[in-house]
Amino acid sequence: MVNITTCRELLDYYFEEDSGWSLSREELKRSFDEAKRSCNTCALVVINPGNPTGQVLTCDNNDNGLILLSDEVYQDNVYDKNSKFYSFKKVAYEMGEPYCSQYLVSFPSTSKGFLGECGIRGGRGQVAVSALVNPPRTGEPSYDLFQKEKSATLAAVKERAELVHKTLSSFEGYKVNPVQRPMHVFPQIEIPPKTIPVAKARGMAPNAFYAFEVLERSGSCSGFGQNPKTRHLSLPQHDPAAGGQAETDDR
Ligand SMILES: Cc1ncc(COP(=O)(O)O)c(C=O)c1O
Structure with missing residues (x-):
């Protein structure tokens, strides 16, 4: 954040x-x-x-x-x-x-946008960094293919973000702002009331219980600073070909 x-x-x-x-x-x-x-x-x-x-x-x-x-x-x-x-x-x-x-x-980073995924780290790949700061220019042999691949990658993540936005917006207790850019959707969630007694029985705060449930079910959960009165679920959409990955803020 x-x-x-x-x-x-x-x-x-x-x-x-x-x-x-x-x-x-x-x-x-x-x-x-x-x-x-x-x-x-x-x-x-x-x-x-x-x-x-x-x-x-x-x-x-x-x-x-x-x-x-x-x-x-x-x-x-x-x-x-x-x-x-x-x-x-x-x-x-x-x-x-x-x-x-x-x-x-x-x-900037080579791991975001259209160039690469998180595996290609700036510190490790001078070639990737060079491609990032010096992309093919008009008239160069690889320019057309570069533009085609760049547009296709960005269109794929956009389509995915729209799908995630539409799906989450239909969930009860989820409030989702319009997505201005793909790759992250950050809905505000109301902790379901039925969660509260279950969490208490386990000696946990309801939001912590919710976050641990997300961790158990999706394998991923992390915190982001935000207004302490609210709860959110962070959904990065990095790879259109892969499944979604969920992160929650447990504050
Ligand atoms: C806003 C922002 N900056 C930087 C990074 C890290 O980028 P890199 O993959 O180059 O370490 C991330 C990773 O998720 C990010 O979301």
Whole structure:
């Protein structure tokens, strides 16, 4: 998810689920001001497009003079016609001084998007990194095939995300925001009431019980920071040919 990073600790800030996981200035300021009490905030980490929320941020800015650590590994995976990927570098540049001079580190990855899967790690594959930052250009022999394969991969994950969104939206107790990019669907779930006595009988909190059930049944479960009053199920859709993988937030 996203955090304001301080020299000693990580501080969460939360997206607003009801407005499509948008990031509000007020919430950023709240976290930043809270951090001031104990330490000197030095960097802001933003994941755009996000994981696991799948949101694509609108054109906004950062005016606290922080180092911006911008994780943009999902930038090719935007398909919602109402969303557009804005790189922080482009936005900062267009805003002029002082924003265009602030320190900014942007992170791409070979393991996301269309190029590869999680097995191809940036640190291990210089060839993959080279292909990522220097894709075939118009007129080059492999350009047409590259475009064809890229479109086919992105279309497959889009189709899969739509299917998952439609299916989950039909479940009782699930609230699913429109998916702005494939690969992650992040429905809010109400813990089923019948779960509560069963969980209590086992001496567990209902949400922890639910998370362990997901772990037992799907083989996968992990936590993501989010508004503590809510519960979500994270569903990455990395490989169209493979089965879905479920993760829950147990906070
Ligand atoms: C937003 C985001 N950034 C980075 C990574 C890690 O990418 P890599 O496979 O290059 O380690 C992930 C992995 O899931 C991710 O979701």
